[in-house]
Amino acid sequence: MDAILIQILNGLDKGSAYALIALGLTLIFGTLGVVNFAHGALFMIGAFCAVTLQKLLTLSVTTIDPERTDFLGNPLKVQTPYVENWFGPEVGGTIVDWAVPLAILLAIPVMLLVGFVMERGLIKHFYKRPHADQILVTFGLAIVLQEIVKYFYGANPIPTPAPDAFRGSLDIGVWLGFDPYAIIYPYWRLVYFFFAGVIIAAVFAFLQFTTFGMVVRAGMADRETVGLLGIDIDRRFTLMFGLAAVVAGLAGVMYTPILSPNYHMGMDFLVLSFVVVVVGGMGSLPGAVLAGFLLGILQSFASMNEVKSLLPGIDQIIIYLVAIVILLTRPRGLMGRRGVMEE
């Protein structure tokens, strides 16, 4: 029982990431009709916003310590972060320690800008082109973006730890009456799960309870009619692209303590997130969220030794198996709308 609970918890945080990426993908597809294969790269860029802020906060002034030597026997150059010089070691150290949550403030404008440039500079030229063209150009863009990141940050994962306050793990098992250490769950993964919940709720509230959101929803349902009413739906859809980029970016920022960022992380999530979108139903926002959590949990269960001993390799294919079953039994996905991606 405790093993099952652990895997459900594991599935929740993985599912949170899938749901956030799939939510953005669905927003873009639902509004602009673009199949955006560069969406994983937006997740990766968000993660590198955290890396960048961490690097900025640890920019240091160099002093020579004549008492100590470096690896070549020369006097040691000691690096002290500017923030520690400015605010003192304690406050400066705390600012550096909280680099990941603070990176949210950096990621929001950066991702809005990236989304805006991406949409206005490239993707808008492909609105009326076939989906295959859109996939090719966005996939190419994703490769370019990840190579740029690799050029500046290298190929190896870069550690971006959570603040000290969130290191360690919570003994959930004791709360539920199990033995101590039976169900352990890292604090940061809980933070990520709640953070994802807040973002998802905010996006839904924005679409549901604001005039802007109402127009966007109307545009998603019938773009031409909204245009005939004199509303500049394209401008709103461009903003939605920016919003989707911000959602993916924030998902990336907060995921960095869970998975040390590397230039390829976006591609790793992209394919699975597309399966999530298809399983949830193309164009369905609730479907994307539901399928994200569902597939995250299923993937975790499939990694259990008991399951793998019965079905070797199942952990690698479970998501695709589920996708096949869903598409055979419900061709529009779990919550797909009639007419989306249908001639």
Add this chain to the structure above:
Amino acid sequence: MTRQTFSRRGVLKSGAATGAGLALPTIFTASSAAAFTNAPTGSSVTLGFNVPQTGAYADEGADELRAFELAVEHLNGGGDGGMLQTFSSQALDGTGILGKKVEFVTGDTQTKSDAARASAQSMIQKDGAIMISGGSSSGVAVAVQGLCQEAGVIFMAGLTHSNDTTGKDRKANGFRHFFNAYMSAAALAPVLQNLYGTDRRAYHLTADYTWGWTQEESIAAATEAMGWQTAEKVRTPLGAGDFSSYIAPVLNSGADVLVLNHYGGDMVNSLTQAVQFGLRERQANGKDFQIVVPLYSELMARGAGQAIKGIPGSQNWDWKLEDAGTKAFVKSFGEKYGFPPSQAAHTCYVQTLLYADAVTRAGDFNPCAVVEALEGYEFDGLGNGPTLYRAEDHQCFKDVVVVKGAENPQDEFHLVEIVEVTPTEQVTYAHDHPMFAGGSLGECNPGA
């Protein structure tokens, strides 16, 4: 309807093109006038350095390339000479190889066997490389070694740690300086016994490919021999990213040690996540839970950050060793690039010197002469103490460095500290040891 016309010039052009085309398939034997593939005829000789320039091991590949570049510079008489000054052979005098200037070409393995073979083939066919070196993956090394055997060129393996490279997949034209999984286990086991005792239950998470399999087999055999039990062996896909669903079952497995048979980005992620799950703070079977990473690297330690503290593992070499060869290499490399070399850089530098030295001692570039010069060759002064290139399997036998993550590193270059240097005798095994069985070197292939 079109009317075809023939001119004398056109016929000559077509004939020349057809002739060249027909000659192309015999590229590997094109040097039949010479006695071996890509026999150097001019004033220079070309070496091929095949490293991951893209993909997950690109940083290690970049460090390997730096080392190759430095080795070529030293062979051609540039720089301060590095390990040429400390190498026991003294056959190399900074005038290239047999008086020919050393040039090099590079290829990108992408850490994929098929891409690595393609780039090695291109370097052999198009660029005339007479020796191929490099790599950061055993899957790649085994694939490229096979290609070099077919093509008739020497393969001086870079970073490859699977037993299979000089075990079941060994080849006469292939040589490995780097240590292997068996040696890691043999060096590490006594240290683990001292640290954690003989009554332990180990849970293995293993990268699901040749290196992971042999690493798991080796470390399980070595720890079981000293009394440990193996609770579970779980294979994980290469590049899984999030290992939480593999780590969570460890909590209730009855194990009190987690052995991470992972490397590169996988190791960074699995170790970080294991620490996040509180494994190092928990108790199991009345003992403190421990984590072991059998194969270490400085670059990985940098990626893992604080999670690496106190974790034991093994290395082929470390820049903090005190011998003259290491000091000379670290000085050359450090002054040129501004940071100390990794073990991947070291093994690639050494392999290049060893190849050049073997050619010089043999007085011939013929691969079979090089094989003869390297087989059973004993040398010193290259950073690992006295070393033997064993004739039976083309594996180097030398000391192994047991390390652990530093508790309070003074800077980013001191993340790993040396626990002990395990002597060669302790890590030596019979060439027909069961873990290395099933392969044979075969005959040297000069390619002619």
